[in-house]
Every structure is written in C-alpha cells, then in structure tokens.
Amino acid sequence: MSLEVEKGTVLGLLGPNGAGKTTLVRILTTLLMPDAGRATVMGYDVVKQAAELRSVIGLAGQSAAVDDYLTGRENLEMVGRLYRMGRRESRKRAAELLEQFSLTEAGDRRTSTYSGGMRRRLDLSLSLVAKPPTLFLDEPTTGLDPRSRIDLWNVIRGLVDDGATVLLTTQYMEEADRLADNIVVIDLGGIIAQGTAAELKATAGNENLTIQLVHRSQFSEAVEALERSGCGRPQGEPETGRITVMVSDGSAALGRVVREFDTASIQFSDLSLKEPTLDDVFLALTGRTAEIAEAESQVDAQV
C-alpha cells in the first residue's frame, strides 16, 4: 500500500472503525512495530530510522494526550525540552503556540480543568512544538461538539495554508470533505478507492432529488408523476410523504418534475437536489454505510 501526500496538502484516510486506519498511523509514527513488511515515511524507515523520523513528524492522537497534572504551558514547555530545544526556546515556543491556539488565557491552568475542545487544541499544539513538516492527525475531532469541531477544522486549515503536510484519518465524511485535498478510502486493511472528494462523489454517480409532499394521500399519484417525468425509480414512504429519486441530468429533471406535479396538481412543501455525500460514496463502494460498518466492527470487537 502506498500513500502519497503532496507537500502542503491534506490526505484524508477514510474508513470505518476496524478498517486499519489507526494501526496504519501507529506504524507510520513509530508507535507500533509492523509485524511484517516495511514502511517508510519521507524516506525514513519506520523501524531502522525511527529516531530521525520522530524529529520530523508530529502526532495528534485519538485520545488527547496531554498531561493532566501540568498546565497547558508546562505541557508545551516539557514537550519542547523533550524535543531537545533549549529552556528559553521552549518557553518562547510555548507562548507562541498558546497564542496561536487561543489558549493564552488558560495557559497557566491545569489541563484537567480544560474542556474537550481546549484539550484537543492543546494536543494539536503539542504536536507542532518542533514545527514538524508532516503531521499525523488521527481522528482529531472524534467526540467533540459541533462548535469545537468547526473551530478545530479552521485551525487545521490554517496550518495547511501555512505549508503543513497532513495525513488525516477520520470516520466523518463531512470532515474529509471539508479538509482533505485527496481522499483514500480503506476497508479491511486495503485501499478500495482514492481521488478528490469530487472524483469520489462522481463514482457514486447521480444526484438525489428529494420531494416532501404536502398531502400524504397524494403519494401514489406523485410516484406515477415521477415515473412519467423520466427519472429513475422513486423510493419513499407513504407514511412520511417523502420521496427520493436519482436523476442523471440535475436541473433539467427538476423542471420536468415541477411541470408534471403542476399538471397533476400535486402539492409539495420541499423539493431539493443534492450532490451525493461521501456517505453515499462509502455506501456505493462497500455496500455498507459507515455507521453500519462501525456497528459491525464493534460487534466483532466484543466477540
């Protein structure tokens, strides 16, 4: 398996739990010895040149690895010293990073008092202490509330704009969509697709047209009207009055559907055309949705 990340871009590694994302990241960051085979990152062998490799990468993990007994500033200074920077330099870098991650005010509080979002920001800043050219972000926003997630996305985007090269793993399609320049989908330990978000979406094919009827009683008439308008096969539930149909010619289909509905005097409260999401892509590629795959892998883990 070979992953290429162009300098200054983000490669999103997408896949359900148990697909091997975290294992891959742990091997590439020297935390785990590969059982067999070999791996190189930026030309460094992860086993033979582990020490050299460690000084040019940064890792922000799934469970925020910050020291609860120390303050944010002390965490940063400690990591600076362990990167073998001088005392004064470590202190200066800590102040810079606190500033950059809006943690200056909380910098002298113990991290056990931090919120989830603050911990993740500190965790990320710890991986940046030595200004590594390459960053590994392993599910950086798992478990965060939406607001903190968006904050963190902006921070990561900013890092990339400043030239960082990032390998990002995630189970959130939206996250990959927002951050990744290129995406690799892995499942069961192998690559099953790769490309930009747009390319992957194109493989899932068509757009979805969703209609919400005003009168549920008009469900069967609406289905007939949709069939007449030459769209794909309508799917929906009479109980909710919501129908979805795949269309290949986007807005042209929209016009035809509206005209058919008008003629048949079917009222609708909502009509929307949506690009496929990466969730649809994942479904198309694996025959499972990300959530189902995740549930499956959790069951496996318990057995």
Next chain:
Amino acid sequence: MNTMLNEMRWAVSDTAVMTWRNVLRYRRSPDLLIFSTIQPVMFVLLFVYVFGGAIRSGGLNYVDFLLPGILVQTTLFGSTQTGVGLAEDLQKGMIDRYKSLPMARLAVVAGRIFSDVIRNVFVVMLMIGVGLAIGFRFQGGITGFALPGVVVLFGFAFSWMMAMSGVSAKSVEASQAFSFMFIFPVTFLSSTFVPVETMPGWLQPVAEYNPVTAAVNTARSLAHGGEVWGWMWRMLAWTLGILVVFVPLTVTRYRKV
C-alpha cells in the same frame, strides 16, 4: 564515540525533565502526598504504641528497634507508587506522546524513579523527625548519618522492580494489587517489626535470607552500632542484583508497550 556521549548527555537531560514533571505531579496531588507521608507516620505511631509493649526487641527500646525498620518499609511501600504511576501514564495515552518524541526511551521510567527517590528522601527525613519527637535516639554515633542514604538506595532498587510491574500490568488497579501482594509479605517476613528469633523455627530461615532483613539490619546497626558490614554487603549485593536484572528488563519491556 562522540555520538554515544552526546546521546548519554541527552538521556540525562530527558530524565531530568521527566523527573521535574513527576515531582510536580506529587506536589499537585494531595492524595499522593498524604499516602506517602501521613500513612507511614501513622504506622510508626500505631506500632510503637499498640504493639510496642508486646514485642521483645532484644535490649533496645521498641521505638529504637522499629524506626530503622519502618524507614525501609516506607520506601518499599512507596516503591509501589513507581509501578502505579507508570501504569497510569501508560493507560492515559500520554505514553503515545512520549513515544512519538525523539527522547531517550529510558527517561520515562528513570524520571519516574528519580522523582520517587526525591520523595523518599523527604519522607525519610520527616519520619526521623517524628521518631525523634516520640523518643527515638541514635545509639551508635556518627554512622547514623549514613542511615537515610542506605534506606533510599534500597528503595531505589525496589522501585525498578515495581516499575517492571507497572509497565507490564494491564491496568493501574492490576499493578497496585500485584505490588501489594508482593510487598506486604516481603516486608512483614523480615526483621522489620519483630526480631527474627521470635518467629517459629521453620520461618526463621525465610526471614533471615529475605533481602529486606539485610536492609533493615544494616539500617539498624548504622543507627545503633553493632555488626554493620556483615549485613551491609548482603544489602549491597541484593541492591546490585536487583538493578542488574530489572533495569534492562524494564526498559526492554517498556519499548514494547
């Protein structure tokens, strides 16, 4: 040769950073400080006043007999904290951070152990103070000054042993349970609290060859005079032996975590 020297210099620096971190940890967790100060003081008071009257302590006042022993016991009980602290670091994921840094592998364990040495120096001094307040007196003159050093050195060796349990345990609780299952009998089956001669005959050889007895008798003879070297070389041999076995074992084991 030069790079090796350089590496060693960095390993020392990394260890100093980790020691500082662990000392801060002690200062900031009141429960740990209480465990490591109030508990041993409580032991001294309970033993002196509750058991003291009932124990034949061979010519010495019981408080004089007990204190050198209980200093050793305290550092041994303290050494379980080395294992527990390491197990906690491993569990909390902080270890992934350390392992992704270009720091010396040894420093995480060594920093933990040196911070425990610092704590032991502090606790031993505190307990000698408490002892003096309740009637303990050095009977042996100048050799008494060597007492804290010997006790702390022996505790240092045991810390390495407990560190091995810390990096091997699956959880903090497991490390704690294992440490105490080991430390309790090894401390009590010795001359720490009672003279070995008062134990049943079949048990005496066990206590006699227990390394803890070697350490306690060394400490006792340093405090009150008597045969020092006979016990001291045994204690030093045990200390060296434990270090030779457990330092490489622990570091190798930690690398694989």
